[in-house]
Amino acid sequence: MRELVVISGKGGNGKTSVTAAFAYLAEQKVLCDLDVDAPDLHLIAHPALRRSGPFLSGNLAEIDPAACAGCGICHGVCAYGAIQKKGGRFGVEAAACEGCKVCVALCPAKAIAFHDRCCGTWFESETRFGHMIHAQLDPGQENSGKLVTLLKAKARERAALVGLDLILSDGAPGIGCPVISSLSQATLALLATEPTPSGLHDLKRVAELCQGLRTRSAVLINKADLSAEYQAAIHAFCDAREIPVVGHLPYDAAMTTAMVRGQAVTEGPVTPFGTRVRRIWAELQPLLEPAWQARSGEHQS
Amino acid sequence: MILAVASGKGGTGKTMVSDSLASVWQHPVLAVDLDVEEPNLGLFLRPEPVRDEAACLEVPVLDPARCNLCGACAQLCQFKAISLMGAQLLVFPDMCHGCGGCMRVCPQGAIQKGQRVLGRVETGLTASGIRCLTGRLRIGEAMSPPLIAKVRQHLRAMADEAALDVIIDAPPGVSCQAMMAVQDVNVILLVTEPTPFGLHDLRLAWQAFRSLGKPMTVVINRAGLGDEGVQSFCREMGLQVLMEIPFRREIAEHYARGGVLAEFDEEMRDLFTGLARKIAAMAGAGGHHA
Numbered sequence: 001m002r003e004l005v006v007i008s009g010k011g012g013n014g015k016t017s018v019t020a021a022f023a024y025l026a027e028q029k030v031l032c033d034l035d036v037d038a039p040d041l042h043l044i045a046h047p048a049l050r051r052s053g054p055f056l057s058g059n060l061a062e063i064d065p066a067a068c069a070g071c072g073i074c075h076g077v078c079a080y081g082a083i084q085k086k087g088g089r090f091g092v093e094a095a096a097c098e099g100c101k102v103c104v105a106l107c108p109a110k111a112i113a114f115h116d117r118c119c120g121t122w123f124e125s126e127t128r129f130g131h132m133i134h135a136q137l138d139p140g141q142e143n144s145g146k147l148v149t150l151l152k153a154k155a156r157e158r159a160a161l162v163g164l165d166l167i168l169s170d171g172a173p174g175i176g177c178p179v180i181s182s183l184s185q186a187t188l189a190l191l192a193t194e195p196t197p198s199g200l201h202d203l204k205r206v207a208e209l210c211q212g213l214r215t216r217s218a219v220l221i222n223k224a225d226l227s228a229e230y231q232a233a234i235h236a237f238c239d240a241r242e243i244p245v246v247g248h249l250p251y252d253a254a255m256t257t258a259m260v261r262g263q264a265v266t267e268g269p270v271t272p273f274g275t276r277v278r279r280i281w282a283e284l285q286p287l288l289e290p291a292w293q294a295r296s297g298e299h300q301s
Numbered sequence: 302m303i304l305a306v307a308s309g310k311g312g313t314g315k316t317m318v319s320d321s322l323a324s325v326w327q328h329p330v331l332a333v334d335l336d337v338e339e340p341n342l343g344l345f346l347r348p349e350p351v352r353d354e355a356a357c358l359e360v361p362v363l364d365p366a367r368c369n370l371c372g373a374c375a376q377l378c379q380f381k382a383i384s385l386m387g388a389q390l391l392v393f394p395d396m397c398h399g400c401g402g403c404m405r406v407c408p409q410g411a412i413q414k415g416q417r418v419l420g421r422v423e424t425g426l427t428a429s430g431i432r433c434l435t436g437r438l439r440i441g442e443a444m445s446p447p448l449i450a451k452v453r454q455h456l457r458a459m460a461d462e463a464a465l466d467v468i469i470d471a472p473p474g475v476s477c478q479a480m481m482a483v484q485d486v487n488v489i490l491l492v493t494e495p496t497p498f499g500l501h502d503l504r505l506a507w508q509a510f511r512s513l514g515k516p517m518t519v520v521i522n523r524a525g526l527g528d529e530g531v532q533s534f535c536r537e538m539g540l541q542v543l544m545e546i547p548f549r550r551e552i553a554e555h556y557a558r559g560g561v562l563a564e565f566d567e568e569m570r571d572l573f574t575g576l577a578r579k580i581a582a583m584a585g586a587g588g589h590h591a
Contacts, residue, residue: 009339011473012312037474038309040498079400100400139509143476173311174338177443196557198341208440227557260528
């Protein structure tokens with residue numbers, strides 16, 4: 001199974017638009033939106049829902065006021081400040097509760113229940129690009145990476161079932177848990193960046209993360225003509241780290257124009273921008289082959 | 302007075318708006334980067350470093366000499382940070398959420414306090430007198446919320462000590478990291494762009510933050526690009542659009558040089574000065590100058 005994950009560190013570098021453009025070009029794949037906090041890929045893929053289900057993760061403490069003796073031990077032991085006294089009674093602030101169970105275990109009156117927590121919803125859909133696996137985390141929930149792991153498992157299951165050998169994923173911004181989870185077992189991480197101080201800074205962090213996790217990476221420079229200085233700095237960084245730069249996209253409204261139409265930039269009439277994306281997709285193909293990984297000698301299959 | 306600059310979607314210009322507001326703010330101000338996974342505010346404000354310290358989480362360290370393998374700690378741990386495998390107790394400090402439960406339930410006192418480095422907390426001061434505070438997650442560290450909590454403690458201490466207003470550059474999204482950043486603020490400024498992605502994520506942010514009952518207002522970046530969806534949404538929900546930043550190549554190039562947008566030209570400076578004044582007025586009733 002080959003897995004391509006598009007990430008960027010910094011948001012707004014074109015991850016989703018690029019993923020959608022590839023989704024139109026890739027023949028046999030499962031499409032996956034791993035940005036479960038603020039997913040946008042469905043706005044281009046227009047999925048028709050087939051199945052969905054609750055994402056249960058962790059627990060939430062709840063104090064039974066009838067059983068509570070008001071001793072305040074729970075308040076004292078909570079490391080997250082989630083138990084507060086309001087109107088003379090102790091209660092749990094759901095947003096702050098980490099689900100650690102310490103209050104439950106130490107309550108002498110056994111007055112604290114420990115409920116399953118529903119943190120979001122997962123979806124299995126069909127699109128004009130093929131199968132799609134996606135989700136929506138509920139607002140304020142911890143983006144722990146577990147939902148990302150669940151989506152990846154579903155995507156692999158789906159791909160195996162129908163005999164597809166590529167999973168194409170739109171990843172989350174940042175370098176934290178959801179990104180780490182999205183890189184697990186990835187064949188290649190495509191790092192979308194832009195030639196700006198923040199683009200370079202965030203690229204360095206996310207590239208170092210990939211290296212630490214032994215995930216192969218390649219770089220795509222979006223808005224490449226905005227700064228010759230930072231473009232050169234990105235190339236120098238990638239050369240030093242032996243990270244291939246698979247292509248440049250110009251500063252252009254083309255991806256937004258396509259997005260407004262609800263389309264991928266590669267769909268519809270041939271445009272210079274679309275042609276560039278096609279060329280980048282072609283550049284990526286050898287990097288997704290097992291032979292390339294074997295040659296690189298770093299990746300464990 | 303505390304302002305959070307937030308957005309559902311990443312890359313809409315939160316940092317650009319935060320650094321510009323800080324640079325025209327009338328009252329002494331503390332600029333805080335709570336986007337600890339990818340902190341960028343300092344790249345534009347360029348503070349001189351004042352302090353740089355490690356932020357740590359309290360995690361268990363086992364004293365095998367005292368452990369009698371009763372398994373109480375492993376039974377309590379909800380995060381798979383401690384597990385009893387046959388006649389061996391294994392501790393995985395990377396999985397620990399720092400609840401301290403294992404130390405409390407161990408009858409033998411066999412679990413001591415150790416530390417896992419979450420990242421750095423950095424403070425600085427710019428030439429023009431803006432105080433800066435940044436959290437920087439260690440690369441490879443999975444959990445950002447505990448580091449955000451540490452930075453917020455510093456924020457309160459620094460703001461109270463010198464009676465500073467605070468401008469927070471929040472993390473993207475609407476998960477608990479973003480909610481933590483907007484919790485104690487007087488005004489939430491949502492930065493968006495007039496595109497279908499911008500609208501979708503603005504709606505997510507508005508829905509998530511609405512329950513906090515705080516004044517919310519909008520800045521539209523890259524105005525002129527995309528479509529009318531964001532404007533219609535803001536009208537419909539009664540969200541005031543305080544400023545529009547035009548979609549112009551020169552602005553993107555200025556940003557790519559590391560420039561603060563309020564210093565782009567006289568007109569931009571006036572626009573941000575006006576924006577700062579309106580935000581301060583919004584905070585007026587609920588806000589405070591300590």
